[in-house]
Amino acid sequence: MTPLLRVEHLRKVFPSPRATDAEGFIAVDDVSFALPPGGSLAVVGESGSGKTTVARMIAGLETPTFGLIGYDGTARATGRAHHRERRTRAREVQMVFQDPYTSLDPHQSVAAAIGEILRVHFPEESAHHGERVQQLLQQVGLDERQGAARPRALSGGQRQRAAIARALALRRPRLLILDEAVAALDVSVQAQIINLLADLRRWETGSCPGPVRRAGPVRCRRRHRVSHRAGPPATDPAGRRCRRGRAGRRSRR
Numbered sequence: 001m002t003p004l005l006r007v008e009h010l011r012k013v014f015p016s017p018r019a020t021d022a023e024g025f026i027a028v029d030d031v032s033f034a035l036p037p038g039g040s041l042a043v044v045g046e047s048g049s050g051k052t053t054v055a056r057m058i059a060g061l062e063t064p065t066f067g068l069i070g071y072d073g074t075a076r077a078t079g080r081a082h083h084r085e086r087r088t089r090a091r092e093v094q095m096v097f098q099d100p101y102t103s104l105d106p107h108q109s110v111a112a113a114i115g116e117i118l119r120v121h122f123p124e125e126s127a128h129h130g131e132r133v134q135q136l137l138q139q140v141g142l143d144e145r146q147g148a149a150r151p152r153a154l155s156g157g158q159r160q161r162a163a164i165a166r167a168l169a170l171r172r173p174r175l176l177i178l179d180e181a182v183a184a185l186d187v188s189v190q191a192q193i194i195n196l197l198a199d200l201r202r203w204e205t206g207s208c209p210g211p212v213r214r215a216g217p218v219r220c221r222r223r224h225r226v227s228h229r230a231g232p233p234a235t236d237p238a239g240r241r242c243r244r245g246r247a248g249r250r251s252r253r
């Protein structure tokens, strides 16, 4: 199976602030791994060991000094990503940062930030944007009042949920990079978010084509009950089958 993400010998050297230090500071040195579609990977290391830098290079926010990043069968060696590749990635790869305050626009309400993503990526569905924003807020446990608030009026955990809602606005990001994204949340909200992420992964592996949004239990297109939780609407044009046993067992837990 072609890996969704392939990273080979990744290296990042930041220029040193000291003019005499010509070599620079090595933040990431020779990192390699592969991630299959629907898989998950945890990168563990002490503070300052380069985890965020690896994530930023994969998301295309930082240029590797050396190495190769292959996304969905296309390999990108060092250097800037091609414009078309960046567009595809912007739609399919989402990153939720450690400190959501820096990634949310302080002048924009949370609902407006989510709405902006919808406007850019799904302009043809503008009539449903308001409803979709409310669904996303609800999915991550934020109410309408919190959605109308600016980031500074929210707690750290609420800001993190807003950032996750924004990442999920793309319906089914194929690669979601979470930089300690649930660390600031309380335990029950952590569980909700982890369940939500597990659902997204299950749809990616094709065990179910995704739920059809309706009031009450969520069902896949073949009408099998998948979950009581709300999830993003069906997006899989391939019409892959729901493996009823697996999905059903999960929902009864």
Ligand SMILES: Nc1ncnc2c1ncn2[C@@H]1O[C@H](COP(=O)(O)OP(=O)(O)OP(=O)(O)O)[C@@H](O)[C@H]1O
Pocket (backbone or CB within 6 Å): 014, 015, 025, 027, 045, 046, 047, 048, 049, 050, 051, 052, 053, 054, 098
């Ligand atoms: N833009 C930059 N310029 C120079 N040095 C940087 C830059 N970004 C990160 N670094 C350095 O690279 C190293 C790795 O940073 P990174 O943020 O990737 O670590 P981390 O493993 O994510 O740490 P933490 O767990 O504390 O978030 C650190 O020493 C940091 O100071």
